[in-house]
Structure formats: structure tokens, C-alpha cells
Amino acid sequence: MTKDKEKIEWYHDFIDRDYTPRDDDLVALFYFDKADSVSVDDLIGRLASESSIGTWTTLETLDDEIFKKRARAFWNTNNHVKISYPLELWELDNVPQLMSGIAGNIFGMKAVRNLRLIDTTLPVDYVNGSKGPHMGVDAIKRIFKKDVGPITSCVPKPKIGMTTDQHVQVAIDVWSGGIDAIKDDENLTSQVWNRFEDRVTKMAKARDKVQNETGEIKDAFINVTAETHEMERRVKLLHDNGFRYFMVDVVTTGFAAVQTLRNLAGDLDMAIHAHRAMHATFTKHYTHGISMYMLAKLMRLIGVDQIHIGTVVGKLDSPKQDVLDMRDMLLETEVKEHPDRNLYQNWGKIKGTLPVASGGLHPGVLPEVMKVYGTTNMALQVGGGIHGHPNGSHDGAKATVQALEAVRDGITLEEKAESHKELRQALEKWGYIQPI
Amino acid sequence: MTKDKEKIEWYHDFIDRDYTPRDDDLVALFYFDKADSVSVDDLIGRLASESSIGTWTTLETLDDEIFKKRARAFWNTNNHVKISYPLELWELDNVPQLMSGIAGNIFGMKAVRNLRLIDTTLPVDYVNGSKGPHMGVDAIKRIFKKDVGPITSCVPKPKIGMTTDQHVQVAIDVWSGGIDAIKDDENLTSQVWNRFEDRVTKMAKARDKVQNETGEIKDAFINVTAETHEMERRVKLLHDNGFRYFMVDVVTTGFAAVQTLRNLAGDLDMAIHAHRAMHATFTKHYTHGISMYMLAKLMRLIGVDQIHIGTVVGKLDSPKQDVLDMRDMLLETEVKEHPDRNLYQNWGKIKGTLPVASGGLHPGVLPEVMKVYGTTNMALQVGGGIHGHPNGSHDGAKATVQALEAVRDGITLEEKAESHKELRQALEKWGYIQPI
Numbered sequence: 097m098t099k100d101k102e103k104i105e106w107y108h109d110f111i112d113r114d115y116t117p118r119d120d121d122l123v124a125l126f127y128f129d130k131a132d133s134v135s136v137d138d139l140i141g142r143l144a145s146e147s148s149i150g151t152w153t154t155l156e157t158l159d160d161e162i163f164k165k166r167a168r169a170f171w172n173t174n175n176h177v178k179i180s181y182p183l184e185l186w187e188l189d190n191v192p193q194l195m196s197g198i199a200g201n202i203f204g205m206k207a208v209r210n211l212r213l214i215d216t217t218l219p220v221d222y223v224n225g226s227k228g229p230h231m232g233v234d235a236i237k238r239i240f241k242k243d244v245g246p247i248t249s250c251v252p253k254p255k256i257g258m259t260t261d262q263h264v265q266v267a268i269d270v271w272s273g274g275i276d277a278i279k280d281d282e283n284l285t286s287q288v289w290n291r292f293e294d295r296v297t298k299m300a301k302a303r304d305k306v307q308n309e310t311g312e313i314k315d316a317f318i319n320v321t322a323e324t325h326e327m328e329r330r331v332k333l334l335h336d337n338g339f340r341y342f343m344v345d346v347v348t349t350g351f352a353a354v355q356t357l358r359n360l361a362g363d364l365d366m367a368i369h370a371h372r373a374m375h376a377t378f379t380k381h382y383t384h385g386i387s388m389y390m391l392a393k394l395m396r397l398i399g400v401d402q403i404h405i406g407t408v409v410g411k412l413d414s415p416k417q418d419v420l421d422m423r424d425m426l427l428e429t430e431v432k433e434h435p436d437r438n439l440y441q442n443w444g445k446i447k448g449t450l451p452v453a454s455g456g457l458h459p460g461v462l463p464e465v466m467k468v469y470g471t472t473n474m475a476l477q478v479g480g481g482i483h484g485h486p487n488g489s490h491d492g493a494k495a496t497v498q499a500l501e502a503v504r505d506g507i508t509l510e511e512k513a514e515s516h517k518e519l520r521q522a523l524e525k526w527g528y529i530q531p532i
Numbered sequence: 533m534t535k536d537k538e539k540i541e542w543y544h545d546f547i548d549r550d551y552t553p554r555d556d557d558l559v560a561l562f563y564f565d566k567a568d569s570v571s572v573d574d575l576i577g578r579l580a581s582e583s584s585i586g587t588w589t590t591l592e593t594l595d596d597e598i599f600k601k602r603a604r605a606f607w608n609t610n611n612h613v614k615i616s617y618p619l620e621l622w623e624l625d626n627v628p629q630l631m632s633g634i635a636g637n638i639f640g641m642k643a644v645r646n647l648r649l650i651d652t653t654l655p656v657d658y659v660n661g662s663k664g665p666h667m668g669v670d671a672i673k674r675i676f677k678k679d680v681g682p683i684t685s686c687v688p689k690p691k692i693g694m695t696t697d698q699h700v701q702v703a704i705d706v707w708s709g710g711i712d713a714i715k716d717d718e719n720l721t722s723q724v725w726n727r728f729e730d731r732v733t734k735m736a737k738a739r740d741k742v743q744n745e746t747g748e749i750k751d752a753f754i755n756v757t758a759e760t761h762e763m764e765r766r767v768k769l770l771h772d773n774g775f776r777y778f779m780v781d782v783v784t785t786g787f788a789a790v791q792t793l794r795n796l797a798g799d800l801d802m803a804i805h806a807h808r809a810m811h812a813t814f815t816k817h818y819t820h821g822i823s824m825y826m827l828a829k830l831m832r833l834i835g836v837d838q839i840h841i842g843t844v845v846g847k848l849d850s851p852k853q854d855v856l857d858m859r860d861m862l863l864e865t866e867v868k869e870h871p872d873r874n875l876y877q878n879w880g881k882i883k884g885t886l887p888v889a890s891g892g893l894h895p896g897v898l899p900e901v902m903k904v905y906g907t908t909n910m911a912l913q914v915g916g917g918i919h920g921h922p923n924g925s926h927d928g929a930k931a932t933v934q935a936l937e938a939v940r941d942g943i944t945l946e947e948k949a950e951s952h953k954e955l956r957q958a959l960e961k962w963g964y965i966q967p968i
Contacts, residue, residue, distance in 0.1 A: 147719070149690040162693035165725075185692065187721050190758045192784035197719040200784070200809030201891075203816060204849050213813075254585040256621065257598035283583070283633035285623050289601075321628045323791035324760045348628035348636070350786005355759035373636030377649075377814040377821040380639060385813045385821075412640045455637075 107141035109163075110150065115170040117180040123217040124179050124198050125439050129210035129383060139207050140169040140177045146202050148185060176214075176436060188225025191351040191394055199386055210383040213390055217439040218397065227358055228446030229399045233427065233473050235367045235450065239340045240276055240313050245472040247402075247450070248275045248500070249317060249369075250493060251479040255281035260294045264302050266489050270482060271306040271314045273493025279477060280319035282345050282373040292318075292330055300337035317343035317369035324353045328360055335364045343369040346395060346403070358399040369452070369475075370400035380413060389438060392422050395449065402450035402475050408468045412455040416468060423451050427473055450475050457481045459499035459509065459519055460528040466503045476500075486521050495522035543577030545599075546586065551606040553616040559653040560615050560634050561875050565646035565819060575643050576605040576613045582638050584621060612650075612872060624661025627787040627830055635822055646819040649826055653875040654833065663794055663835045664882030669863065669909050671803045671837050671886065675776045676712055676749050681908040683838070683886070684711045684936070685753060685805075686929060687915040691717035696730045700738050702925050706918060707742040707750045709929025715913060716755035718781050718809040728754075728766055736773035753779035753805035760789045764796055771800045779805040782831060782839070794835040805888070805911075806836035816849060825874060828858050831885065838886035838911050844904045845897045852904060859887050863909055886911050893917045895935035895945065895955055896964040902939045912936075922957050931958035 117123050124147075130139040144150070148167035149158075165185055171178040179198075187193050199213050231238055236245045252258060252266035267278040278299070286292035296318060303314045320330040320342050327349070331342050342361075346354050354370075361368050378385035388405065395403050405422040406414025421438055425431050427448040431441040451474050453465050458481025465476070478496050485492030495518040502512035502519075513520035553559050560583075566575040580586070584603035585594075601621055607614040615634075623629050635649050667674055672681045688694060688702035703714040714735070722728035732754060739750045756766040756778050763785070767778050778797075782790050790806075797804050814821035824841065831839050841858040842850025857874055861867050863884040867877040887910050889901050894917025901912070914932050921928030931954040938948035938955075949956040 149693040158690055161695075162690050165693040184724055185719070187723055187758070190721060190762075192757045192759075192781055192786075193719060193721045195784040196757060196781045196807075196809040199813060200718050200781075201812075203810070204812035204891075206849055254594055254598050257585040257601040259597075282636050283621070283629060285626060285629045287623055288620055321632060322623070322626045322788065323628075323795070324788045325792055325795075326626075327788065345628055345632045345636075348631040348786070349788035350628075350784075350790075352758065352760045352763065352785035352789035353792075354786075356761055356789075359759070359761075371632075373632040374639070376637075376640035377635060381817075381820060384817060412637065413642055455640075 107145055107150070108137055110141045110144035110148075110166055110169060111137055112168040112170055115168050115180065117170065120183045120219045120221050122181040122183065122186065122198075122219060122222065123439060124181070125214045125216070126177050126179065127210070127212040127214060127383060128175055128177060128208060131207050131209050134207045136172065140172055142205060142207050143177065143202050144169045144179050146205065147179070147197050147200065148181060183219060183221060186222065188222065189227070189355070191355060191398055195351065212382065212384055213386045214436075215387065215390055215393070215438045217441055220442050220444040223397065223442070223444040223446055226397045226446065227362065227399045228396065229401045229449050230358070230362045230365070231367045231401050232447035232449050234447070235401050236473070239315060239367060245450070245474055246500070247277065247475040248496065249277040249279040249475060249477045250275045250482050251279045251281045251477065253479045253483045255479070256284045256287070258290065260290045260298055263290055263295060264298045266483070267299060267316070268302050268306060269488065269490035270493045271303070272310060273490045274497035275482070275493045276313070277315045277317055277341065279317040279369065280343055281479070282319065282321070282371045284319055285321050293333065296333055296337050300339065303338070315339060315341050317341050319343045319345070319371070321345040321349055324356055327353065327357060331357065331360055331364065331366070335366060339366075341367050341369055343371060345373045346370045346400065347372055347374040347391070351394070351398070354395070354398050354400065361399070367401035368399070370395055370403040372404050376413065388418065389422055389425060393425055393441070396426055396446065400449060402452050404452045404454050404477070407453045407455050407457055407465055409456070409461045409464055419468065423469060423471065426451050427471070448473070452477055458484070458526045459495045459522040460526050462496070462499040463503050463509060466500070481526070484525065485518070486525055487518065491518040492522065494518040543581055543586070544573060546577045546580035546584075546602055546605060547573055548604040548606055551604045551616065553606065556619045556655045556657050558617040558619065558622065558634075558655060558658065559875060560617070561650045561652070562613050562615065563646070563648040563650060563819060564611055564613060564644060567643050567645050570643045572608065576608055578641060578643050579613065579638050580605045580615050582641065583615070583633050583636065584617060619655060619657060622658065624658060625663070625791070627791060627834055631787065648818065648820055649822045650872075651823065651826055651829070651874045653877055656878050656880040659833065659878070659880040659882055662833045662882065663798065664832065665835045665837045665885050666794070666798045666801070667803045667837050668883035668885050670883070672909070675751060675803060681886070681910055682936070683713065683911040684932065685713040685715040685911060685913045686711045686918050687715045687717045687913065689915045689919045691915070692720045692723070694726065696726045696734055699726055699731060700734045702919070703735060703752070704738050704742060705924065705926035706929045707739070708746060709926045710933035711918070711929045712749070713751045713753055713777065715753040715805065716779055717915070718755065718757070718807045720755055721757050729769065732769055732773050736775070739774070751775060751777050753777050755779045755781070755807070757781040757785055760792055763789065763793060767793065767796055767800065767802070771802060775802075777803045777805055779807060781809045782806045782836065783808055783810040783827070787830070787834070790831070790834050790836065797835070803837035804835070806831055806839040808840050812849065824854065825858055825861060829861055829877070832862055832882065836885060838888050840888045840890050840913070843889045843891050843893055843901055845892070845900055855904065859905060859907065862887050863907070884909070888913055894920070894962045895931045895958040896962050898932070898935040899939050899945060902936070917962070920961070921954070922961055923954070927954040928958065930954040
């Protein structure tokens with residue numbers, strides 16, 4: 097027996113095709129593309145080994161009790177493999193640790209050319225160890241006092257660069273045009289020309305004024321993205337100024353911070369708007385990285401109340417099936433398996449998270465977006481499609497609301513536009529084009 | 533003029549090939565592979581627009597003051613583009629915000645097939661707004677009282693699954709064999725069979741015993757990876773138990789939490805060992821995502837004291853040139869530009885970060901690793917290559933130290949092995965093979 101053979105055999109101990117996962121096992125589904133230097137079994141054994149108890153060589157320190165804790169590759173076909181993990185490998189309510197295991201070193205192994213974490217079935221015992229959203233879908237009623245969604249929001253554009261006063265003026269125009277919430281863009285935090293504190297106090301004053309004038313409830317998704325304690329300070333400032341929401345870039349801040357903010361949101365009875373900037377560095381290619389579906393699942397688990405998942409029709413990657421799968425995963429209590437796309441999931445006590453459609457939207461595409469989403473349990477984010485209106489942001493907001501009214505009332509945009517000039521002007525500028 | 537043309541022209545306003553970046557501009561270098569539907573100029577204009585002030589349509593809200601804040605694509609050739617950003621777009625000491633800008637939405641645009649953030653020149657005014665490592669290279673002297681490195685560390689293996697008592701026994705074997713530090717693996721945090729508190733107190737007791745017996749300074753890189761406040765609690769517990777180091781999975785916890793931990797490390801006079809689990813989900817392919825070089829740069833900027841950058845010879849992806857480039861970037865005060873590989877960087881007041889070689893190492897490959905690194909300002913992490921020793925972990929540790937002594941004394945491993953049976957046994961088991 098050569099030394100190489102001895103090594104390989106150890107990896108094969110992590111393959112068990114007779115194994116049926118227990119109800120409390122985690123099960124991860126991967127797509128893989130192996131390096132030429134290894135066999136399929138060499139690779140899937142390595143995946144199970146390196147993401148659980150293993151290393152690259154035989155060990156003197158391994159005993160039966162430890163070996164029981166191993167992961168098992170129990171099914172594979174067509175470059176897909178399912179790996180099961182005993183629950184006791186994991187620490188509850190610690191998403192960074194989960195990802196260090198199932199999405200850690202294995203992606204950097206020379207033995208894999210491509211590897212994609214598609215989905216993970218989290219056992220109910222694991223799921224119930226997390227908090228999930230504080231409000232989730234209930235934010236529509238609890239915060240905006242509306243019977244049905246969508247929640248509408250708008251980013252003042254240009255996305256950054258406006259002074260605080262310019263920013264607030266756009267907010268007033270948009271709020272008073274009928275939009276529920278003003279959203280910061282992902283790269284607006286606290287810059288010299290628009291300081292966070294200044295924005296918060298001025299936005300609060302403007303919000304109160306518009307609420308008084310319109311009788312409608314208004315809020316804002318103000319971006320707190322920063323170092324963790326600074327984020328906590330910013331969230332508290334928002335709370336002290338009467339906002340019920342805050343926004344955070346969940347990928348660039350990271351899992352540990354999002355968990356921390358979720359705890360704070362519960363304490364302060366606030367909701368989290370999750371922006372996903374940077375996700376496409378690892379979600380874009382279907383053969384490598386981590387799926388957007390998996391990222392969205394982790395965010396529901398941690399407990400953001402709403403998260404961007406794509407528009408289908410906008411400027412960003414978002415195939416229709418992906419959006420529908422994520423919508424279901426975010427909203428349903430029990431999610432069915434679809435081979436190669438997603439695994440079964442029972443969400444236990446965890447509330448649903450609202451999906452957010454965003455990116456390149458304008459009034460002309462809203463009927464299509466609402467049709468694809470097939471639910472009003474959602475948030476709809478329009479930026480350039482409001483401010484690019486020929487008559488400015490206020491009329492852009494009105495055009496957006498008019499388009500949604502048309503959808504709600506089951507009439508076409510053309511019909512609605514006959515009696516609503518703001519919508520008509522929007523359609524004249526953009527028609528029904530889909531920006532790329 | 534069609535509406536489509538109007539839209540495209542707006543993106544072209546973000547291209548300025550006559551522009552010379554100011555000393556206080558940030559400059560990012562990207563590799564790109566465009567979608568068929570757009571021209572190169574369409575794409576690079578979009579990159580500059582979407583990562584700064586822009587959006588997908590013309591806007592009524594744009595004025596000259598805002599337009600001055602735009603990013604500019606000022607150079608491109610062979611699928612590479614450089615984009616400059618005015619300093620005032622950024623908030624100092626806020627790495628999540630930086631990444632939300634230069635590594636955010638642009639990766640998800642339909643207009644790009646592939647996009648890679650290779651490097652960024654951070655102006656000195658920006659760099660000096662961050663903390664950088666509290667100890668960095670000085671940890672060799674300050675913590676271990678050694679004149680020269682490498683710092684040696686070892687992960688008890690199997691990587692997870694041992695009880696606390698088993699784990700601590702391995703630690704004693706390894707420390708007493710001459711290794712400086714015991715490192716947790718990335719997926720060991722606080723599991724039922726090895727609780728964090730239990731591990732810390734027992735490891736502290738064992739450390740004191742071995743220090744007394746050997747007269748050598750011993751420490752541990754114990755993994756605090758969790759939600760942020762829980763991590764802070766764990767770091768304080770380590771501090772209270774006399775450890776000078778803690779370890780954290782910097783990608784799975786995220787930039788916001790790492791910044792928080794860096795602040796705490798300064799307060800407690802501790803050093804941070806950074807594990808990079810999950811990095812390869814976005815660093816693996818040279819055509820997409822973010823380079824490991826860029827990630828390591830951000831970690832020096834935030835201030836981890838040591839970070840894994842690969843072994844060249846081990847089981848993980850790590851081409852030699854990449855490792856050498858990262859070594860220089862982590863250790864030097866002024867880093868030279870290498871076209872297509874990295875940009876110029878002046879590190880201002882920021883200390884150097886120690887590179888860590890890890891993954892698939894054993895005594896037989898250490899001379900090659902030390903030769904490639906070309907410096908003793910580093911940390912060397914050996915796991916399976918110690919515990920897989922035919923005579924167990926203690927002798928594995930001795931064999932590792934003997935191999936390093938041979939390198940230091942300029943003799944071959946064969947010569948050293950003549951008088952050192954532990955090294956001889958290691959060479960008999962593994963020889964000089966490079967695991968894959």
C-alpha cells in the first residue's frame with residue numbers, strides 16, 4: 097500500500113451512499129467540477145472531510161467518538177453532491193461558524209475547479225436556535241398600517257453626492273408623491289457633504305411634516321453601514337428620531353454584524369432593510385461560489401425583515417426562476433425541494449422575510465414585476481425611474497403610485513395614463529424598455 | 533436622438549482618458565469581460581457610474597457640484613480598466629462602505645460577464661484614517677520574545693470533534709514539542725463537546741504548566757468566531773486568562789466585526805490571527821470576484837496582525853507569484869506597481885501584517901516554503917503534518933522544529949535527520965510530497 101493510497105482511502109471514509117440523513121442532520125447541496133487530478137469520489141470525500149472533522153492525512157488522534165461526527169457524502173449525480181452534517185458539529189445562532197464549515201476551505205482546494213453551495217436544509221432544531229425576523233411580513237401592517245403591500249421605497253438619485261438639504265428635498269418630493277419610504281443607496285453612509293447625524297435629524301423633521309400634510313405614514317431606510325458599534329450608535333439615533341427602519345449592507349458588513357443588528361432591532365422594535373451589495377462577487381456564476389438563494393436563506397435565518405432579491409426585468413442579473421424560488425423560500429413556512437435548485441426547508445418558528453424588487457425599475461415595467469412576484473407581500477424600490485421623470489421626482493413618485501394603482505385595479509397602464517399625466521409622461525420617456 | 537442613445541451618453545460621461553488621478557484619489561484596477569450587448573466604453577462607463585454617483589438613466593437632480601464627485605474610467609487596455617474615485621466619496625475607517633462602492637452592484641450588472649477587483653491604491657489620507665495592526669510584525673518580539681520568526685503554530689487535528697480534554701492534551705504534546713502556539717481550526721467555536729469557556733480555562737492552565745516546564749513562551753490562537761458581542765465577550769475571557777492572541781474567521785464574520793475586534797485588540801493589547809475561510813468563494817477564479825491580494829490588503833488596513841495567504845506547496849490554491857506579491861504588500865511600507873497584478877501603495881503610518889503559511893504542510897516541505905517566503909517575518913501553521921507523525925503529535929512537533937532548525941542552520945533535512953529521529957520518521961512517512 098503506497099502512502100498516496102493510504103491518504104486517498106481516508107477521504108473515501110467520508111462517502112456513505114447507504115446513509116439516510118437523520119431529521120436533525122444539516123444537508124448541503126453542492127454543484128462541483130473536479131480537477132483532472134482527482135476522481136469524483138476523491139473529491140466528494142474531500143468536501144465532506146474538510147468541512148467537518150478531516151484533514152489531508154491519516155491521524156493518530158482520531159477515535160470512534162470523533163469519527164461519528166464526520167460529514168457524509170451520501171448522494172451524487174451529474175456534478176451535484178449532497179453532504180450531511182450531524183447537528184452537534186454546529187453552534188446554534190452562529191451563522192459565521194456555519195459558513196466557516198460548509199463554505200470554508202473546501203472552495204480553495206486544488207482538487208476543485210468549481211464549487212457552488214446551492215442550498216442547505218437546516219434542521220428545525222437548528223433553525224429554532226436563531227431569531228429570524230423581528231417583524232418580517234408584519235412590517236406592512238405594523239409600520240405602515242396598510243392592509244396589503246407592496247411597501248414602496250425610493251432612493252434619492254444621484255445615488256450619492258447630494259448635500260443633506262438636497263437629499264431631504266428629494267425625500268419630501270417623493271414622500272409627498274405617495275411613496276412610503278426613502279431609501280439610502282448602498283454607498284451613502286456618512287460623508288462630508290451629507291453627514292449621518294445631519295441627515296437623520298433633517299429627515300425626521302421632513303418626515304413629520306409630510307406625514308402631517310398627507311395623513312400617510314412615512315419612514316426611511318437610512319443606511320447605518322459601518323463598524324459594528326458605530327452601526328449600533330446610528331441605529332439608536334434613528335430610533336430616537338422616530339424611525340422604525342434602518343438599512344444595512346449585509347454582505348459588506350458581514351454575518352456577525354447582521355446578527356448583532358438583529359438583536360438590537362428586536363430590543364428597539366425596529367425593522368431591517370437588507371441591501372446585498374457585493375453578493376455578486378460570489379453569487380454571479382452558477383458554477384462557483386454561493387447561491388443568492390443560500391445568502392437570502394441565511395438572512396431570513398438571522399432575521400432581516402426585507403432583502404433585495406432582484407427584479408427579473410431590471411439592470412441586474414435576476415432570472416425569473418431564481419426570483420420565484422427566493423420569493424417562496426423567504427415567505428413560506430415549509431419549502432418544497434426542487435432537484436438541482438433547492439432543498440426542502442421547514443422554517444419552524446421563524447417569520448417570513450419580505451422580498452425587495454430593485455434595480456433599473458420605472459413605471460412601465462411595474463405590471464410585469466408585480467405579475468412575476470405574484471404577491472403583494474413585497475417591497476418595491478424605484479430610484480432612477482422616479483427621479484428621471486421629465487417633470488422631476490415628485491411627479492415620478494406619483495407616476496409610480498399610479499402604475500401600482502393600475503395593477504391593483506386590473507387596468508392597463510395606457511388606460512390609467514389617459515387620466516393621469518404623470519404616468520403618461522413616464523411612459524413617453526421610458527415606454528416599457530428594460531435597462532441593461 | 534433616441535432615448536437609448538441619451539442613456540448611453542450619460543454612462544460615457546464617466547470616461548475621461550485625459551484624466552490624471554490626484555494624489556488623494558482612490559484608484560481601483562479591475563479585470564472585465566463584457567456582455568455582448570454592450571461596448572467596452574459602455575461597460576467601463578457603467579462601472580465608474582454605478583460605483584460612484586450614477587444610475588441607469590439621466591436625472592433631473594444632477595448638478596455640477598455632484599458631477600465633480602463622479603468616478604472616472606481613465607485608462608483601459610486588454611480587458612483591464614482603472615477607475616479613480618475622489619476621496620470625498622468615502623468615509624474614513626469604514627471598510628464595509630468602501631466595498632459597497634467599489635465591489636458592490638457593479639458585479640451584478642447584466643452588462644458584465646466577469647469582473648474582478650484586482651487591487652486599489654488607497655491614498656495616504658485614507659490609509660491613515662484606519663488603525664492597521666496593533667502589533668503586526670512586532671508580535672514576534674512582543675509576545676514570544678524571539679529575535680526572529682517564524683512564529684510556529686499547530687491546529688489539533690482532527691480539526692473538530694475532540695473533547696476539550698483531548699484537545700488540551702494534544703496542545704500540551706505540541707507546545708512541549710517546541711511549537712509556539714496552538715491554533716483552533718476555522719469551524720471550532722463552542723460546540724457541545726468542546727465549549728469555548730471550558731477550552732479557554734483548561735488551555736490556560738496547560739499553557740502555564742508547559743511554560744514553566746520549558747521556559748518558553750506559549751500562546752494560542754483560539755477561535756472567537758460568532759455574533760459580534762459574543763466575540764467581544766470571548767476575547768475578554770481570553771484576555772482574562774492570560775492569552776495575548778485571539779483568532780477570528782474574518783470573511784464569515786465580516787468587515788464590520790473585524791473592525792470592532794481590532795479596536796478591542798488595541799484596548800486589551802492583544803494580537804489578531806485572521807483565518808480566511810470562505811474567501812475562495814470570491815477569490816478563486818482570476819476572472820471574477822475580488823482578489824485574495826485585495827482581501828489581504830483590506831485586512832492589513834483594518835489591522836489584523838497575521839493572516840493566511842497560502843503555502844505555495846500545500847493542498848490549497850496558492851500560486852507562487854500571488855504569495856510573494858501578498859507577502860510584499862503585507863510587510864512593506866511602500867509597494868511598487870506591477871502591471872495587471874497590483875497597484876502602487878503607500879502604507880503611511882500603518883504597520884505590517886505577518887503572512888501565515890498554512891494548509892497541507894509537513895516537515896518535508898518546510899525548506900521549500902521558507903525559501904519561497906524568503907523571510908522569517910511570518911507565521912507557519914502545521915496541522916496534519918504534525919499529528920500524522922507515526923509517533924504522534926509530540927514527536928510531530930519536534931520534527932517540525934527540527935526541520936526549521938535545519939533551514940536556519942543551512943543544512944539539508946537528510947543531514948538533520950541523521951541525528952534527529954523525529955524528523956527522520958516524518959520524512960519516512962511523507963517524504964517531500966505535496967498534498968493535493
